[in-house]
Amino acid sequence: MFAFSDDANQPRRRPPVPSALRDLARPVVAAAARTLPVTQSLSSILPRGALRRGSVSVVSGSQGSGAISLALALAAEASAQGHWCGVVGISDPGATAMSEVGMDLRRVLFTPEPSKRWLEVTAELLDGVELLIVRVQAAVAFSAARRLSARARERRAALIIVTEHRQHWPLPADLGLSIRSSTWMGIGRGDGHLRSRRLELEVAARGEHLRLVSVWVPSQDGAILVAHGHGDA
């Protein structure tokens, strides 16, 4: 072991590792086993550039603000690379839109209306899929959230909660994406059509400063793009 600790000459805190060096030093193989890939453009807003297996992410935004699209965009790359996904509680899903976002629908299990038994369904599905998107309509009980987080960690699946209010998930999340505003482009008063949507996000990753970023979901050419970061909030 290296003794960083109690040497009086050493500064108390480790200096930050330059990002270029950090990229080089990253253990590639091990990381791939611990994470699920995300679309390159979204990876820049995630801690360590990927979705960690066993983690819980909370995507929040009011109805119609793009929260579902954003959650699916997070899952798309893993889905495209052959990982199984589950989608719970999204009634009337638009399969066309999902494949446009990049989901491979051949490996998606839908449970559109789990009603009161959503907790059991979710817990079971965590056994079978590597990525699970769950839309909750009301506050989740503390005990239920604890149980699901533990199950996700144990099964090494990434759990993505989609909700209208961040408070619906009572535990701290590994990753929180809150949609602050959503702006459609391309549509006019009687002309054009919906083309792209700019989301202003608040990114709260565990152990990191809160950040504000803009992403395009979808962008002009249908892909997901990160416009620019605003730095710390």
Add this chain to the structure above:
Amino acid sequence: MVLWIRDARSKSNDVAALRIFAEALSIVRQRCPFVEPVRLGVMALPVRSVARFFGGELAVCDLLRDDLAELLEHHAMELHIGIADGLFAAVLAAGHEELVAAGETPLFLARQAIERLHRPEIAELCQRLGIRTLGAFAKLDEDRVLERFGLDAVHCHRVARGVEPELVGVRDPDIIKRLHLLEAPEIATTQVGFFGGTSARDERAQRIAIRLQSHFGASSVQVALDKPGRDPAERAIFDAFAAEQQTVLHDSAPWPARLPTPSPMTIFTRPRDIQLLDEFDQAIGIDGAGLLSATPAVYRDGGSRYVIAAWAGPWPVIGPWWRQQQRKNRLQILTSSGCAVLASHDGQGWQLVGRYD
């Protein structure tokens, strides 16, 4: 606006002509996603919004001529472009290479020969009565037309007056089907090893799906089958998960009159009735030319009112060829709160069919 590619029509049963037409369609679609095939060699597009985007109707004509020049020159074909209100008038305008100004379509129609209706019986009777133009025909009293000529003639009469935009028979009901068949070989039909059973992952997912179904019922776990279609609601079906192999059609070809992407993330399986209103709270419908009857300001969904910030359309969505009569119009609506929805007009009223979540 109607584009008529001449020569393609003369060899009407030729697959090569169909192929060239399909190619021309895809070229035009890059400028305007709402172009729709009418019959072999003839395509129609709503020119108003396109013209606004490209700077006038003439500019659109020039652009499309340039886009198509190489293809048509190569096959020694000619392009005729015409603009008028309504499909029937626009097809005639293309024959004359005429750009009929807004509101002058009735005058343009009035000058056309009665034979243009392609109803020999009516034409013959009219000739005997000394009626030679659509204008003269339009002046007849509708009741008398019904009395003398029958129901179909009333329809023709309305078209001649510009009340109805489309003459039955102008469209080839099979053209979309034929284009589909043409494109069919390019669709990759993948036999998905849903559980072709090689990977441990697939087996694990299968096991859990079956377990869930045994606990919560067969329909509790569903899979999506993406199938080509013009209507977002028609384009995917959800079905109970089944462990045997599933065929998923991958939609790589652009389908005629499909809505532009992105597609709505939520498709309501039970569409809700809404009212589209103008600033004076008057209901808005679709007029004979396929346009909104007034400028939309608000839509009412149950007890809630949503202020409309922007909208696009209406775009006609032709039903499948066996349901030609069920013409629908689609309208994208963006509310002042930034929420985008898709509405549909079926001739009776408006319904909310999807939301861009």
